[in-house]
Amino acid sequence: MKPRPSIYIDGIEPFIDSELVYKPNPVFSEMERYAKEKNIPIVTAATGGVLSQIVSFIKPNKILELGTGLGYSTLWMVKGNPSSNIITIDRHEEQAKLLDGYAQKMGLESQMDVTRVTGSVIDYLANESLWKDVDFFFVDCDKITYPTIFRTLWPKAKKGASFVYDNVLWHGRVLDPDPKKPSDMAVMELWNEVKSQVSEYTLFPVGDGLLFFQK
Structure with a gap:
């Protein structure tokens, strides 16, 4: 996987993540x-810090994370509110199960309530009963699925449910999306859906852009 460009001027994002972000455990740096x-895409440290803070303010009972990666964002959310029940979904079992080992290194394995699910995000969402009581959705999976996820969840999510999408600035390509790239078009389509249907939303310009809104 080739490096993707940052939305920041050269050098500032690594400086932010290494020098300015408070990390509650050194395992995050590991x-x-x-x-x-290993070229595994994860949220930036700054994004993780903001995500953790949002979770700490809202204190959701149940979080559904779409895209586990290696569990980096999962553990930031655990730090935000250890009592939240988190279900995290990813199709890459070997990669996602690294979460368990990192949680153990942090000493969180007995304190957190996290369930990993291996499979397709879209297939999982097809069963409404699995997510109808979710308070908080964190979406960080294949970008081409973003509009479908919004159209699936937004009409039927319970009132008051919170949504956070990562990568909504898409490495700056929202300025000049390539119509030949499905991921570019999907991110722009998500923005169109949100702006036309959500009355209030907040863009946090950290990492690759974090979008927050509530039902």
Whole structure:
């Protein structure tokens, strides 16, 4: 996987993540190094910090994370509110199960309530009974699924449910999306859906853009 461009000027994002973000456990830095070495996409440290803070304010009972990665964002949310029940879905079992080992290194395995599910995000969402009581959705999976996920969840999510989407600035390509790239078009379609149907939303310009809104 080739490196994707940052939305920031050269050098500032690594400086933010390494020098300015408070990390509640050194294992987060270990995960960042592993992700870089293995080319596994994860949220930035700054994004993780903002996500954790949002969760700490809302204190959701049940979180559904679409896209586990290696569990980096999952553990940031655990830090935000350890009492939240988190279900996290990813089709890559070997990669996602790294979450368990990192949670153990952090000493969180006995304190958190996290269930990993291996499979397709879209297939999982097809069963409404699995997510109808979710309070908080964090979406960070294949970008081409973003509009479908919005159209599936938004009409039927319970009142007051919170949504957070990562990568909504799509490495700056929202400025000049390539119509030949499905991912570019999907991110733009998500923005069109949100702007036309959501009365209030907040863009956090951290990492690759974090979008927050509520039902």
